[in-house]
Amino acid sequence: MTTSLDGSALAGPLSEVFAVDITRGIGRCANCGDSNPIGRVDVYLDAPGSVGRCPSCEHVLIRLTRSPDRLWLDMQGLISLELPIP
Amino acid sequence: MPLVTPGFKGRGRSSDPKLPPGQYLVTDFPVLSAGPTQRVDTPDWEFQVKTETGKVTSWTWESFRALPAERFTTDLHCVTKWSKLGTHWEGVSLDNLLAGIETAAEFVLVRSYGGYTTNLPLADLLGGKAWIAYRYDDKDLPREHGGPARLLVPHLYLWKSAKWVRGLDLRTDDQPGFWESLGYHNYGDPWQEQRYWGD
């Protein structure tokens, strides 16, 4: 579908990479500069990979793909990520 | 192998010889996208071909639709494993679109409204292998499937058939597109199951 989901839809795949749940974190968009909780990111899951877009400007913040033995991650759309340490 | 879930069968999967390896047949037409459905109205639509020398040729919707077009039937293979056979389209062959454009370029970067890109050798767009398609199943191509116009290159995985296409950059060097730069195969031949880099 081309309707999007919320950031928690990325949390599962990202849990393979990060030791901390980044959906609690606040990310700043490299395109528009807006800060949003990663939980608020617009997620598109059905494509060949997962894409998280800025809720303000739709710029790609995070991209993730998985093959049977590899995971690829691109976060160049996030200029910074602020995470609470529990 | 992951734990088998008792009694779980999943979707009907056929080992039909007409299907490339690892694919299953669908009868609906799944919509997959890396972003929101693009909304471009034909009065605003423009298609541009830029050669390696920087020369630009562009078409409006009117001039594009004035090009000779053809109706064709083809099979679609998506890297997410579904295949849809016998789909009916109408579009302009890239042979017609690119006729008269002088280039020594070997590679193409395809650009779409919304920022999506994909790359392939120029040779794979020619020789009756690719179209800019604007009608599907005898109706105007729906927005969710890439309307007003999409690229269609059926001999490669469907991620190469960029929806909401807006132009081609003809290049002497190969530039990986949106998925090719994130682990997907640079070429993407379904019959050789070239899904990921290194396949």
Place this chain on the structure above:
Amino acid sequence: MAGTAVLGGLRWLVATVTELRDETTTARTIVLDVPGWPGHQAGQHVDLRLTAEDGYSTERSYSIASASHGEHIELTVQVVPDGEVSPYLGRVLAVGYQIELRGPVGGWFVWPATSSPNPTVLYAGGSGIVPLMAMVRARALLGSAVPFRLVYSARRPEDVIYGDELAGYAATDPGFTVSYVYTREGPADSSRRPGRIDEPTVSHAEFGRDSDVFVCGPNPFVETVTRLLGKAKHDPRRIRTERFGSQGGTS
């Protein structure tokens, strides 16, 4: 607030079905025993991985319906008629079966979200009730007095899940209220005609523009409620949503 379940890369765990409970004619609750379960917060979900004998594998996310309680978790699955996974979970899966799962996942759409939670409004559309029910149950388990208003939108009264339990909380806890919006057909004695959630419902449910709001359900429902909250000038930073997609849930 317990710092549960967000540290450490998540592994696939093996869960065993210990109980099945029909909630409606199309929804059932699956009780799972998950050795190694680290505990979870209300609102989080799990990813289930199902594998056929030929190795074909697929994953789906399901919200956890229960409040955290040892190594037991509950999922409530709504069967989508031509879905790939929900008919299996709703009709084929049996007690004793084992299934792989990963979780808990998702640390943003959780309650409580802070150490001193505000009065909270919860909007559930269809199967969106599941994670919100985990929040209602967590609140009950904590003995919390934080006011909760649940607005639950369902097609018909027979589609309501957890109806008796919700009525129980409403009857015994003055801080908890539940109201229903029926979109297709209401109860015979209802004064309200069936229809989608509307401005009066939202403004009636509001505690104040700064209160916490959770919205969960199919995308059209979440988008409608978000838009209505916008019209009511509710602070968007206080609104947390979990969209289930266009079909109203993973199928």
